Amino acid sequence: MRGIGKLVVALSIGLGLAGAAAATPAQAAGEARSPLSRDWPHAGPFGTFDRASVQRGMMVYREVCAACHGLEYIAFRNLLEIGLSEDEAKVIAAEYEITDGPDELGDMFERPGKLSDYYPSPFPNDNAARAANGGALPPDLSLVVKARLGGENYIYSLLVGYEDPPAGVELGDTQHYNPYFAGGAISMAPPLFADMVEYPDGTSATVEQMAYDVTNFLTWTAEPKLEARKQLGVKVIIFLVLFSILMYAVKRKVWAGLH
Ligand code: HEC
Numbered sequence: 001m002r003g004i005g006k007l008v009v010a011l012s013i014g015l016g017l018a019g020a021a022a023a024t025p026a027q028a029a030g031e032a033r034s035p036l037s038r039d040w041p042h043a044g045p046f047g048t049f050d051r052a053s054v055q056r057g058m059m060v061y062r063e064v065c066a067a068c069h070g071l072e073y074i075a076f077r078n079l080l081e082i083g084l085s086e087d088e089a090k091v092i093a094a095e096y097e098i099t100d101g102p103d104e105l106g107d108m109f110e111r112p113g114k115l116s117d118y119y120p121s122p123f124p125n126d127n128a129a130r131a132a133n134g135g136a137l138p139p140d141l142s143l144v145v146k147a148r149l150g151g152e153n154y155i156y157s158l159l160v161g162y163e164d165p166p167a168g169v170e171l172g173d174t175q176h177y178n179p180y181f182a183g184g185a186i187s188m189a190p191p192l193f194a195d196m197v198e199y200p201d202g203t204s205a206t207v208e209q210m211a212y213d214v215t216n217f218l219t220w221t222a223e224p225k226l227e228a229r230k231q232l233g234v235k236v237i238i239f240l241v242l243f244s245i246l247m248y249a250v251k252r253k254v255w256a257g258l259h
Contacts, residue, residue, distance in 0.1 A: 096117070
């Protein structure tokens with residue numbers, strides 16, 4: 001009897017596992033394809049940003065994405081942290097019109113951006129943004145790397161992953177097919193085309209390269225203190241190791257006479 005009981009338990013566990021395994025890889029309708037995975041220089045306990053790539057990514061954001069997406073948590077002075085000089089950051093800030101005021105007459109006015117300003121949104125409000133984008137809202141990109149499952153791999157895959165829709169998928173007039181986007185139908189047209197930007201360092205601006213660079217840039221905007229956090233982690237571990245050695249030595253000394 002006990003043998004049969006065990007058999008039943010084993011069988012049901014086996015069936016359960018098989019069911020779970022079958023459910024995972026299957027792509028139910030509306031589920032997104034798992035993102036491609038790339039090696040990111042800032043990954044791992046000792047990871048640091050690839051400054052050159054982050055700067056190239058800033059250029060892609062500035063020349064392509066900024067037409068539709070804001071970066072509301074980044075001030076122009078923050079660009080000094082990724083290696084821009086103050087003059088370079090000032091030039092970028094001055095490209096943007098900032099609403100300031102009120103002046104003595106109580107009116108708001110426009111002026112060129114300064115280092116202390118934050119990236120302004122490209123649209124005056126969400127309704128204007130929706131109206132210009134077929135009803136879909138282009139999200140602010142400051143934190144998007146942290147806000148999406150899959151992080152940088154997802155953002156990268158989304159940017160390089162546009163495809164022709166498979167048979168049977170109906171798209172609206174302003175929609176495009178991207179298997180990495182949940183549901184597949186996205187209201188953002190493929191934003192990147194080869195050689196859209198001209199990198200000053202001579203890097204070839206392929207779609208993959210621009211997607212990689214802008215994703216590195218957006219990882220920095222989402223967590224500018226990533227490097228400091230990792231360095232602190234390493235210091236704490238070193239401290240704990242040294243402290244353990246010291247405590248062991250103390251323990252041996254204190255107990256030495258009692259043996
Ligand atoms: C012409 C306007 C336009 C441009 C240019 C543009 N986007 Fe978008 N983007 C959109 C719209 C609209 C959406 C919302 C799509 C939706 O919800 O269907 C979107 C959505 C996104 C999303 C969110 C996807 C999600 O999971 O919700 C990311 C990330 C993104 N864009 C990144 C970028 C990057 C990076 C660039 C520059 C390389 C860029 N976009 C350029 C209009 C644009």
